[in-house]
Amino acid sequence: MSKKIRVLHVLGGLWCGGTETFVMNMFRSIDREKVEFDFLVHEKSRTFYDDEVESLGGRIFRVPDRIEVGTLKYIINLLRILKHQKPDVIHAHAMFNSGVIMLVAYISRIKKRICHAHSTNDQFGNSISRMLFRLVMRLSLRLFATNYAACSNFAAEYLFGSRLTKKNRIDIINNGVDLHKYFSITQQETNDVRKELMISEDNYVIGIVSRLVEVKNPLFIIKLFKKIHQNDNKTIVVIVGDGPLKVNIEKELEHNGLKKFVRITGNRKDIPQLLSLFDVFVMPSQFEGVPIAAIEAQAKGLPCILSKGVPNTADMGLGLTRHIALNDEKGWVDAINSKPPKIRDIKNIKKAFKTKGFDNGSASYRLLQIYGGS
Secondary structure, eight states, rough: OOOOOEEEEEEEEOOHHHHHHHHHHHHHHHHHHTTTEEEEOOOOOOOOHHHHHHHHOOOOEEEOOHHHOHHHHHHHHHHHHHHHHSEEEEEEGGGHHHHHHHHOOOOOOOSSEEEOOOOOOOOOOHHHHHHHHHHHHHHHHHHOEEEEESSSHHHHHHOOOOHHHTOOOEOOOOOOOOHHHHOOHHHHHHHHHHHTTTTTTEEEEEEEOOOOSGGGOOOHHHHHHHHHHHOOOOEEEEEEBSTHHHHHHHHHHHHHGGGGGEEEEOOOSSSHHHHHTTTTTEOOSSOOOSSSHHHHHHHTTEEEEETTSSSGGOOOSSEEEEEEEEEEEEHHHHHHHTOOOOOOOOHHHHHHHHHHHHHHHHHHHHHHHHHOOO
């Protein structure tokens, strides 16, 4: 048997965000007889996907974040790990920080150095120092990466610049979804989750799957919910996720007397079962790369109300998505109150995902080709 290709993925942590979910979907579906995945993360503690990574045979290496220890010490830490591990491929998912990672991988003589863009904005703002940092890191990416990948053309242009994008040097790798998970949910599983969350069958469920952070804008829906609930007091909101805004959300609900109509589940691994409860999926993000949560919702046949910060590439062509500006609060309320229908035609959903290239098989095979395994 030929030697396996050893790939080292670099991420902030193994949380349950979109980037991490994409990498884990690839880990589950890629041919592990040809490729093995290890992970270098900046998070000190164990997080959402650590157990599953180890169960699939992956190893996790931890280094302090560059902001925490300074660039020089961060480089030294990376050099030590790469010297000892000697991966065949380094695959960085750290946006502009990937510029440092690519430089270190080049010094370490790693032959294949992949930088992967997953977003269309910078959560650290637009100060002069930050813009200068992005300029330097973009130059480093161009000089030291051997391969460029992105979840969309928008994300590619944001991280790598228009010159590389126009030269067609970037591999667009769709955020593939394991469709079988969404088609195989039994009625009993749905009933069990419904019972756990104390939701009756006559409730209309508005669903959110998101980190509770500013850029995901969860308070926007909480703000609108009072009007939505006045129209139909059977309406329930289920928020799947966790984060620093949880306390603010709970305070807002308490203030408006709506706490008993909202369920905040925290981070969960049974997303397909939870989606089976939803009647409509909402995503009021300020910006996104390609949002896996919205794509997964369409795999379950859910109508999706999305902000205009969510790119059109999230639309699987099933007629399930509607984009509304965040300043059009009435538009959001009316769209949710209209109770758009679900799609239950599994064959049609499969065909749409295959056509768009968002099925797991298409995405993991493309990645294997880039790694050199086929």
